[in-house]
Amino acid sequence: xxxxxxxxxxxxxxxxxxxxxxxxxxxxxxxxxxxxxxxxxxxxxxxxxxxxxxxxxxxxxxxxxxxxxxxxxxxxxxxxxxxxxxxxxxxxxxxxxxxxxxxxxxxxxxxxxxxxxxxxxxxxxxxxxxxxxxxxxxxxxxxxxxxxxxxxxxxxxxxxxxxxxxxxxxxxxxxxxxxxxxxxxxxxxxxxxxxxxxxxxxxxxxxxxxxxxxxxxxxxxxxxxxxxxxxxxxxxxxxxxxxxxxxxxxxxxxxxxxxxxxxxxxxxxxxxxxxxxxxxxxxxxxxxxxxxxxxxxxxxxxxxxxxxxxxxxxxxxxxxxxxxxxxxxxxxxxxxxxxxxxxxxxxxxxxxxxxxxxx
Amino acid sequence: xxxxxxxxxxxxxxxxxxxxxxxxxxxxxxxxxxxxxxxxxxxxxxxxxxxxxxxxxxxxxxxxxxxxxxxxxxxxxxxxxxxxxxxxxxxxxxxxxxxxxxxxxxxxxxxxxxxxxxxxxxxxxxxxxxxxxxxxxxxxxxxxxxxxxxxxxxxxxxxxxxxxxxxxxxxxxxxxxxxxxxxxxxxxxxxxxxxxxxxxxxxxxxxxxxxxxxxxxxxxxxxxxxxxxxxxxxxxxxxxxxxx
Ligand SMILES: Nc1ncnc2c1ncn2[C@@H]1O[C@H](COP(=O)(O)OP(=O)(O)OP(=O)(O)O)[C@@H](O)[C@H]1O
Ligand SMILES: [Mg+2]
Numbered sequence: 001x002x003x004x005x006x007x008x009x010x011x012x013x014x015x016x017x018x019x020x021x022x023x024x025x026x027x028x029x030x031x032x033x034x035x036x037x038x039x040x041x042x043x044x045x046x047x048x049x050x051x052x053x054x055x056x057x058x059x060x061x062x063x064x065x066x067x068x069x070x071x072x073x074x075x076x077x078x079x080x081x082x083x084x085x086x087x088x089x090x091x092x093x094x095x096x097x098x099x100x101x102x103x104x105x106x107x108x109x110x111x112x113x114x115x116x117x118x119x120x121x122x123x124x125x126x127x128x129x130x131x132x133x134x135x136x137x138x139x140x141x142x143x144x145x146x147x148x149x150x151x152x153x154x155x156x157x158x159x160x161x162x163x164x165x166x167x168x169x170x171x172x173x174x175x176x177x178x179x180x181x182x183x184x185x186x187x188x189x190x191x192x193x194x195x196x197x198x199x200x201x202x203x204x205x206x207x208x209x210x211x212x213x214x215x216x217x218x219x220x221x222x223x224x225x226x227x228x229x230x231x232x233x234x235x236x237x238x239x240x241x242x243x244x245x246x247x248x249x250x251x252x253x254x255x256x257x258x259x260x261x262x263x264x265x266x267x268x269x270x271x272x273x274x275x276x277x278x279x280x281x282x283x284x285x286x287x288x289x290x291x292x293x294x295x296x297x298x299x300x301x302x303x304x305x306x307x308x309x310x311x312x313x314x315x316x317x318x319x320x321x322x323x324x325x326x327x328x329x330x331x332x333x334x335x336x337x338x339x340x341x342x343x344x345x346x347x348x349x350x351x352x353x354x355x356x357x358x359x
Numbered sequence: 360x361x362x363x364x365x366x367x368x369x370x371x372x373x374x375x376x377x378x379x380x381x382x383x384x385x386x387x388x389x390x391x392x393x394x395x396x397x398x399x400x401x402x403x404x405x406x407x408x409x410x411x412x413x414x415x416x417x418x419x420x421x422x423x424x425x426x427x428x429x430x431x432x433x434x435x436x437x438x439x440x441x442x443x444x445x446x447x448x449x450x451x452x453x454x455x456x457x458x459x460x461x462x463x464x465x466x467x468x469x470x471x472x473x474x475x476x477x478x479x480x481x482x483x484x485x486x487x488x489x490x491x492x493x494x495x496x497x498x499x500x501x502x503x504x505x506x507x508x509x510x511x512x513x514x515x516x517x518x519x520x521x522x523x524x525x526x527x528x529x530x531x532x533x534x535x536x537x538x539x540x541x542x543x544x545x546x547x548x549x550x551x552x553x554x555x556x557x558x559x560x561x562x563x564x565x566x567x568x569x570x571x572x573x574x575x576x577x578x579x580x581x582x583x584x585x586x587x588x589x590x591x592x593x594x595x596x597x598x599x600x601x602x603x
Contacts, residue, residue, distance in 0.1 A: 307411065312448045315408050316462035316513065317436040326461055330452030330496070 107133035107158075116140070122147040129158035129183075136161045138340060141168040152177035154185050154207070163339045164189040165348065175199045179207035179235075186210040188338045190345060191222055192352050199226040203235035212335045213241040216352045217248035217279075225253045230265040230294075237267040242332045245279035246356045256287045256296065263293040273302035274331055276356055321357050328353050361386050361423065361552045362407070362521050368417035369399075369406050376402045378580035379418070384521065384552040389544070389566055392556045393591060394577030395599050400556045401445055403577070404523040408442040409435050422521070437466055439520030443510040443527055445556075450497040455509070458497045459516055466517060475516070482515045487538055503530035511542050514551075521552040528562040540565020560595045563588060578602055 106128040107113040113135045117125075120143045127150065129135045139148070139162060146168035152175065154160045160183075164173070170193055177185045181204045189197065189212070201209040209228045222245075228237035241252040256267035271283035285298035305327055313323035329336075332349065339345045362384040369377035376399045384390055394400050405413040407420060409432040419426050427435055450458070459479065464470035483490055486508045498506050507527055514522050524543060528536050540562045547553045547567070555566065568574070571587035576594065583602055584590060593601065 306448075309448050309450060311410050311432055312444070312450075313458075313462075314432040315410070315436050315442055316458075316517065317433055317466040318461055319433050319465060320431070322461060322465065323433075326453055326458070327450065330450055333452030 104128075105135065105137070106130065107135050109133060112136075118142055119146055119148060121145065124149045124151075126151045126153075127160060127162075128153045129155055129160050131155045132157045134159045136340060137163070139164045141166040141171055141173075143168055145170045147172040148174070150175040150177075152185060152187075152201075154179045154183040156180045157182045159184045161186040161340070162188070163341065165339075165341070165345060166191050166193065166195060167348070168193050168195075170194045171196070173197045175201075177201040177209065179203045179209055181205045181207060181232075183207045184210075186212070186338070188212040188335070190214045190216075190339070190348070191224070192216050192220075192348075194220045195222045195224070197224045197226075200229070201227070201237075202229045202231050203237060205232040206234045207232075208236035209238070210338070211239045211241075211254075212338045213243075213252065214332045214335045214349070215241070215243035215245070215250055215252070216332075216349060216356070217243070217245050217250055218352075218356050219247045220249075222248065222250045224251065225255070227255045227257065228267065230256070230258045230262040230267060232259075232262055234264040235262055236265065239268070239285075240270040240335055241272070241283070242270075242335050243273040243281055243283070244276060244328055244331065244353070244356070245273065245281050246276040247278035248281070250279065250281045251284070252282070253284045253286070254298075255285075256289075256298075258287075258289045258291050258294050258296065260290040262291050265291065265294045267294070267296045267298075269298035269300075271298075271300045272331070274328065275302060275304050276328075277304075324357055325350075325353050328356075360384075360421070361388075363421040363424075364403075364407070364418070365421070366418035367403075367406065367415065367420065369402055370414040370416050371402055371412060375416070376580055377406065380577075380580075380582055382575065382582065384554060386520065386552050387547055387550045388552050389547045389568055389573060390552075390554045391563065391566070391568065391574045391591060392554060392577055393558065393574065393594055398577045399580045400577055401525055404442050404525050404554075404556065407435075407521075407523055408432060408440060433465070436519075441514055441517060441519030441522045443507070443514060443522065443524040445525040445529075447498050447506050447510055449499045449501070451499055453497050454494055455497050456493045459493075459513070462513070462517060478516055479512070482512045485515075485538075486512055486542065487535070488512070504532065504535050507531060507539065508535070511539055514546060515542065518549075519551055521554070522546060523554045523556070525556045526558065527555060528557055528559060533561075536562050537565050560591050563591055576602065 103125045105125065107130055109130045110132040115137045117137060117139045119139055119141050127135060152160055166189060175187055179185045179201060184207060185201050187199055199211050203209050211226050211228065213224060215222050226239055228239060230237055237256050239254045241254055243250045243252055250273060252271045254269045254271045256269055258265050258267060267287060269285040271285045273281035273283050275281050281302045283300040283302050285300050287296050287298055289296055305324060309327055310320065310323045313326060314320060336342055336345055360383050364380050364382040367377055367380040368375060380403060392400055402413055406415060409430060415428045420428050422438060460470045460472060460475055463475055479493055488508050498509060501509060527539050531539060543553055543555060544567050568588045572585050574586050574590045575582045576584040
């Protein structure tokens with residue numbers, strides 16, 4: 001599939017989002033705009049106007065410039081949102097979103113924004129990193145059902161990192177990203193429930209995209225499809241997916257497309273699974289390369305835990321269960337390490353592995 | 360007696376590999392097992408440790424007077440049985456330190472991280488290893504020599520009652536052989552019963568072998584000869600043909 005088609009497909013999905021008439025959709029937009037820089041405000045207003053009414057949460061710098069329909073809140077008015085530090089160019093915030101919210105997040109030029117979001121129900125997030133800025137977001141999916149659409153736009157020289165800790169029982173997620181020249185987009189996801197997920201990132205010149213997935217599933221269906229498209233020179237794509245399944249059905253379809261003209265590009269895909277019994281795990285890496293001067297590699301492998309390894313650990317006094325746990329944690333370690341809250345994630349993974357191993 | 364092997368018959372993949380082994384090893388004793396390739400040395404080590412694929416058909420293995428042949432690998436390890444593997448596995452994502460601390464806390468109920476760290480650092484220095492190995496995944500990308508040393512380090516940290524060392528000297532440079540030999544002697548001096556499996560006498564000069572029943576020759580699944588250091592030297596000079 002050409003990336004144009006992928007984008008079209010995504011647009012269709014966005015179009016099919018709940019409409020204004022849909023009770024599910026409260027039409028609220030929460031917006032977090034750190035600097036209120038003229039550029040980002042303009043861009044965000046455009047998107048916002050297309051959608052309709054919205055509430056604005058901002059640090060209040062340039063809100064007067066905005067559209068009349070904007071309802072302005074002071075930061076303090078919003079219970080779930082506060083700045084944790086007043087560092088000059090670093091903003092840290094926490095927000096809780098319930099169904100039907102659209103959140104616009106943007107960082108001004110050269111600013112740094114850190115954000116923690118608790119997501120419940122169906123939400124949409126639009127992220128815009130201005131030139132040279134940095135955005136790091138942690139998204140926690142909670143509750144029975146979660147659905148999310150993330151649109152990610154990294155302008156020249158910016159850096160966007162999103163960690164998704166998805167503990168929702170059932171979830172649906174679409175992330176699309178465009179990485180501008182010399183920028184970087186990283187999406188790390190952890191799945192434990194029933195999940196369908198789709199990530200697509202297009203890379204411009206000298207940019208890089210990183211997709212990291214960890215799946216720990218017991219008696220669940222997990223279906224993951226990722227694409228990274230190297231659309232221009234020296235773009236770099238890295239995808240790593242690691243799945244642990246017990247009585248689960250897991251698909252990890254990891255794709256790289258290197259477009260014609262994207263010479264000097266690199267793409268690397270790793271898709272691996274460990275079957276802890278009764279699972280169907282398919283790790284399918286696919287590479288389409290339309291350019292000669294590129295480096296591309298992929299590897300895939302699904303197997304049960306190796307008995308030789310378990311016995312080696314047991315011969316050092318470690319119980320069979322702890323041996324398995326140590327090996328499984330080792331299997332996802334590198335991917336886990338990519339998350340900002342790796343200690344938290346480790347304890348979450350520990351807990352779920354314990355269940356798989358029969359705690 | 361710490362370890363007593365009685366008339367041990369063992370099958371591997373449906374084939375009888377050990378055909379009646381008798382061996383006694385006491386605390387702090389140092390024994391050497393030699394024997395041609397395929398004679399069953401590693402199989403004997405595996406049988407003592409309890410690895411799968413090795414089936415005891417007849418005979419018994421007693422540890423501190425108790426039969427262990429129906430015990431699991433980890434139970435035996437926690438009783439104080441250790442094996443240095445001929446080819447240790449490489450484990451991705453598990454750092455050497457977290458592996459050691461898990462092992463230590465499994466053995467002792469808990470691990471004092473600070474004390475462990477000190478012991479590990481000391482052990483690494485004595486073995487002439489680089490400190491960064493503790494951060495690396497277990498054995499991953501270790502050189503042949505580093506793997507052997509990492510096994511010896513584990514022995515030093517876990518302080519077993521009995522250690523079976525399966526070719527601790529193969530693939531090591533001259534200096535490393537001396538270091539490893541010295542560490543094994545130290546373990547024996549501190550009370551660990553050691554069984555060293557080897558093809559060469561060069562490690563023997565670093566080991567303090569005492570008595571005339573410490574070198575055992577395994578041939579086609581049987582111990583065919585027992586002796587002192589001179590037996591090893593004779594074999595090295597003349598080969599196993601002297602046994603026919
Ligand atoms: N899984 C197996 N199936 C069948 N035969 C096996 C299996 N594993 C080992 N053997 C056989 O058992 C015999 C003893 O092997 P073992 O590894 O104990 O020899 P060794 O004395 O340690 O040799 P080396 O000096 O080469 O290390 C060999 O003939 C070997 O081929
Ligand atoms: Mg052997």
